[in-house]
Structure formats: C-alpha cells, structure tokens
Amino acid sequence: MARLQHRARKPMLRRLLDCILKICQTCGALKPSDPAHSIAADRSGDGEVTSWFFIVAGLLACGGTGNAASCPVVMNPPAVVVEYNGNITVSCWLLAEDAIGMGWESTAGGTGLMKNIDKVTLQIKSVVDWALSPRCYVKMADGSQCDVVLPVTVYKSMHSVSLHMFQSSPMLEDNHYSVRCEITSVAPARNLTVYLHKGNKLLQAEPILESNPRPVHKVSVMNVAVDRNDDGAQIWCEAKLTFPQVGLYLPAVRSGSQRLSVEYPPTFIHPENETLEVAARSKLHLNCTAEGKPPPDYTWRDLQSGQNLNEKGSTLAPSFHLQGTYSCTASNIHGIRTKYFTIRETAGNHPTMLVVIIVITIIVVRALLGSGLAICIFCQRRGHFQPTPSGIV
Incomplete structure (x- = not known):
C-alpha cells in the first residue's frame, strides 16, 4: 500500500x-x-x-x-x-x-x-x-x-527641480541658512531622495515620506552652514527616484546653481604682532594686509605721539622713523581688528656709521687744504701774495 x-x-x-x-x-x-x-x-x-x-x-x-x-x-x-x-x-x-x-x-x-x-x-x-x-x-x-x-x-520622473534661498541679502559667516528644493510632478514620492550639494561636497540627503502613489509636488527644506571659504561657491540640489527592490536607479534631475555671497570681518594675513630691529635711517616697510568682505579700511597710529598718521592703505613706509610702537586697525561693517608693530634701532650699526662720517670728513679737509696750499704757492711766485690781518676789521 x-x-x-x-x-x-x-x-x-x-x-x-x-x-x-x-x-x-x-x-x-x-x-x-x-x-x-x-x-x-x-x-x-x-x-x-x-x-x-x-x-x-x-x-x-x-x-x-x-x-x-x-x-x-x-x-x-x-x-x-x-x-x-x-x-x-x-x-x-x-x-x-x-x-x-x-x-x-x-x-x-x-x-x-x-x-x-x-x-x-x-x-x-x-x-x-x-x-x-x-x-x-x-x-x-x-x-x-x-x-x-x-x-x-508605477513611476513618473519629476518634471523639474528648483532651488530657492530664503536669504536674499548677503550671508554672514558662521551662520545657518535655509534652502528650499522644489520637485514638481513626481511619482511615487516615497521612492524619492533629495540631495543638497555645495560645490563638489554633498551636504545632506533627505528621503521623502509620502504615501500617495500619484504625481505630487514636494518641497524639501534643508539647512546649510557657511563660512568665508564658501564665498563664491555654487550650491545646488538634485532629486533621484530609486527602486532597489528591482535594481532600478533612474538618472538624477538637477536644479540650477546659485552662487553664495558670504561676508565676514577682517582677518590679518599675518595676525601676530611684529617687533622689527632696523638700522638708523634705513628704509622701513610695515604690512598689515587683512582679508575681509566688504574690503576693510585701514587706520595707522603712532602710539608715542598719540596721533593718527595720514596713511590709509594696508602698508606703511615712512620716510623717517623713530623707535616706538605703531598700531594698524582694519575694519569693516562686521568687525574691527588691530595689529601692533614695535620698532627698535639696532645699536651695533652706529660705530660703522661714525667711521664712515669721519673718513668722509678727512677726505674733504684734505682736499680743501690741498687746494689752498697750491693757490698760495702760485700767488707767491707771481708776487701778488699779500697777507691779510687777522684782527677785526
């Protein structure tokens, strides 16, 4: 059986x-x-x-x-x-x-x-x-x-993707700003992911939560932090429909790009204070160039006299100088920065200068004495030499 x-x-x-x-x-x-x-x-x-x-x-x-x-x-x-x-x-x-x-x-x-x-x-x-x-x-x-x-x-690729910035005026570094990515007429939105890019860097990826299988209009709001290095960078978003269960990944649709304008306070290229040792009467060149947006204004001040100098640029090259401390202030609407320069004359260079002056003096005296002696000899030979009294006339 x-x-x-x-x-x-x-x-x-x-x-x-x-x-x-x-x-x-x-x-x-x-x-x-x-x-x-x-x-x-x-x-x-x-x-x-x-x-x-x-x-x-x-x-x-x-x-x-x-x-x-x-x-x-x-x-x-x-x-x-x-x-x-x-x-x-x-x-x-x-x-x-x-x-x-x-x-x-x-x-x-x-x-x-x-x-x-x-x-x-x-x-x-x-x-x-x-x-x-x-x-x-x-x-x-x-x-x-x-x-x-x-x-x-059943899917339909999005009609368009667009990027909108909530901030219309220039951005300020170290702040966060909202960015809106809009995707029109896409289905099903539950398979949609929105990506935010800054230059070549991916900032954020946001999957969309949506149960409606029909075409919908979706908005994704994301935040972006900016610093001075982002000034001039391009920001853009893209959207992708993906169906990993069947191995289908549709090409991304990208928005247009927008250029970031980021303002920031001045920062000196060489921020540390400087002490300079220079020889007397040598050329002097002080540089306090700063980066800022908008470009900074400069003010120079002699701290010994307490007076502002006439120089308005980022460098100071006075025709003469004294020992002491000078300040340079760089400022724009976002901040003020000050840098100090201390000048000291090098004592070791003074004897050398003195020797030069003595040598020049000796040469000049000898030249004058030599010319006077030749004139006297010439006058004696001609008989025109007449001594002049040394008393008061």
Missing part, C-alpha cells in the same frame, strides 16, 4: 518540480545545464527528498510573493516597476494538482477564469492606473479560492 501511495505522489512531484525549473529558468535562477535537471528524472526515494529540497530552493530563488505559501502560485517577475504608459508582462504559475482553473483579476489585462492550465499571463500594453494591483487567483476543486497580489509600482 505504501509503495502505491509513493507511486501516486511521483507524477505530481515531477510536474511540480518541472514547473519550478521552468520558472527559475525564466527568472535566471537556474540554467538548463544545472544538475537540478537530472533530479527531476530521479525515481528513487532519495530523489524525492532531494526534489522537494529543490522545489523550496527554487521558490526562494525566484523570490515569490509572501502569499505564495497559502496560495499555490508563483509569479515571474515577482514584482514590477513600470513607467506610466509603459507595458508589463507577468506570468503566474500553478503549483497544485487539485485546482479547477486560474486567472488574473485586474483593472487592465484581466483574463477571467481559465481552466485546465498551469500558467496564465498578464499583459498590459499601457499602464495608466497609478494604483494598479493585479491579482493572480486560483479556484480549487473544493470550491475555495485564493489569490496573490502582484506588487506594481
């Missing part, structure tokens, strides 16, 4: 396995050359156990729907992502022996009940239903009926 029951189960098992093999070939999980094909012809007891293993593995490999455990069908493909007005073709395979028939129930492409078949195909040439939800159903011999819903996602 056991042998008869075993033989009765064999045709159904082979048919079920053949069905799974066909489906897995279609979805790419199994190739005709794979060893599983030889299992289908195995008629031993061990072959039956192994065949059941491959049936379960085949169902998992083809990714059947979650309801397939309670309803004996499997779909290929198990889920569909289609562009609006696009077409789809989906096969539903029957895995039961005691079924009267099967069919597709759908707002488009429905087949009605079809008897004595083990596969029914849904074909829709133009998908225009945003909430399309086809069902593959099976009517069993006992009058019961079950169905499995085919997950369908």
Whole structure:
C-alpha cells in the first residue's frame, strides 16, 4: 500500500518540480545545464527528498510573493516597476494538482477564469492606473479560492527641480541658512531622495515620506552652514527616484546653481604682532594686509605721539622713523581688528656709521687744504701774495 501511495505522489512531484525549473529558468535562477535537471528524472526515494529540497530552493530563488505559501502560485517577475504608459508582462504559475482553473483579476489585462492550465499571463500594453494591483487567483476543486497580489509600482520622473534661498541679502559667516528644493510632478514620492550639494561636497540627503502613489509636488527644506571659504561657491540640489527592490536607479534631475555671497570681518594675513630691529635711517616697510568682505579700511597710529598718521592703505613706509610702537586697525561693517608693530634701532650699526662720517670728513679737509696750499704757492711766485690781518676789521 505504501509503495502505491509513493507511486501516486511521483507524477505530481515531477510536474511540480518541472514547473519550478521552468520558472527559475525564466527568472535566471537556474540554467538548463544545472544538475537540478537530472533530479527531476530521479525515481528513487532519495530523489524525492532531494526534489522537494529543490522545489523550496527554487521558490526562494525566484523570490515569490509572501502569499505564495497559502496560495499555490508563483509569479515571474515577482514584482514590477513600470513607467506610466509603459507595458508589463507577468506570468503566474500553478503549483497544485487539485485546482479547477486560474486567472488574473485586474483593472487592465484581466483574463477571467481559465481552466485546465498551469500558467496564465498578464499583459498590459499601457499602464495608466497609478494604483494598479493585479491579482493572480486560483479556484480549487473544493470550491475555495485564493489569490496573490502582484506588487506594481508605477513611476513618473519629476518634471523639474528648483532651488530657492530664503536669504536674499548677503550671508554672514558662521551662520545657518535655509534652502528650499522644489520637485514638481513626481511619482511615487516615497521612492524619492533629495540631495543638497555645495560645490563638489554633498551636504545632506533627505528621503521623502509620502504615501500617495500619484504625481505630487514636494518641497524639501534643508539647512546649510557657511563660512568665508564658501564665498563664491555654487550650491545646488538634485532629486533621484530609486527602486532597489528591482535594481532600478533612474538618472538624477538637477536644479540650477546659485552662487553664495558670504561676508565676514577682517582677518590679518599675518595676525601676530611684529617687533622689527632696523638700522638708523634705513628704509622701513610695515604690512598689515587683512582679508575681509566688504574690503576693510585701514587706520595707522603712532602710539608715542598719540596721533593718527595720514596713511590709509594696508602698508606703511615712512620716510623717517623713530623707535616706538605703531598700531594698524582694519575694519569693516562686521568687525574691527588691530595689529601692533614695535620698532627698535639696532645699536651695533652706529660705530660703522661714525667711521664712515669721519673718513668722509678727512677726505674733504684734505682736499680743501690741498687746494689752498697750491693757490698760495702760485700767488707767491707771481708776487701778488699779500697777507691779510687777522684782527677785526
């Protein structure tokens, strides 16, 4: 009796396995050359156990729907992502022996009940239903009926992406500002992610939460921090529709760019105070160049006399100088910065200067004495030399 029951189960098992093999070939999980094909012809007891293993593995490999455990069908493909007005073709395979028939129930492409078949195909040439939800159903011999819903996602790429800044006036460094990215006519928004870029740097990525499957208009508000290095940088956003469950990643749609204008207080290129040792009467050049936006104004002051100097630029090169401290102030509407220069004369250079003066004096005296002596000798020879009294005239 056991042998008869075993033989009765064999045709159904082979048919079920053949069905799974066909489906897995279609979805790419199994190739005709794979060893599983030889299992289908195995008629031993061990072959039956192994065949059941491959049936379960085949169902998992083809990714059947979650309801397939309670309803004996499997779909290929198990889920569909289609562009609006696009077409789809989906096969539903029957895995039961005691079924009267099967069919597709759908707002488009429905087949009605079809008897004595083990596969029914849904074909829709133009998908225009945003909430399309086809069902593959099976009517069993006992009058019961079950169905499995085919997950369908209908998408439409966004019409446009635009960027708007809430700040109309120039930005100030170390502050945060709001940026609005607008995406028009996109579906489904739940698969949308918005990205904010500053130059080549990604600042933020924000997924959109939306349950409506139809095209919608979405706004994403994000914050951006700026500093002086961002002045002149380009800021822009982009939006992407992605469907990782089927490996579909649509090209990003990018907004136009906007140029950031960031203002900041002055900062000296060389911020530290300076002490300069210079030789007397040597050239002097003081530099307190600062970076700022708007460009800073400069004020120089002699702290010894307490007076402002006439120089209005970033450098000071006086024709003469005294020992002491000078201040340079750089200022704009956002801040004031001051730097100090202390000047000291180098004492070691004074003897050298004195020697130079003495040498020059000796040369001049000798030249004058030599000229006077020659004139006297010349006058004596001519007889015109007359001594002049040294008294008061």
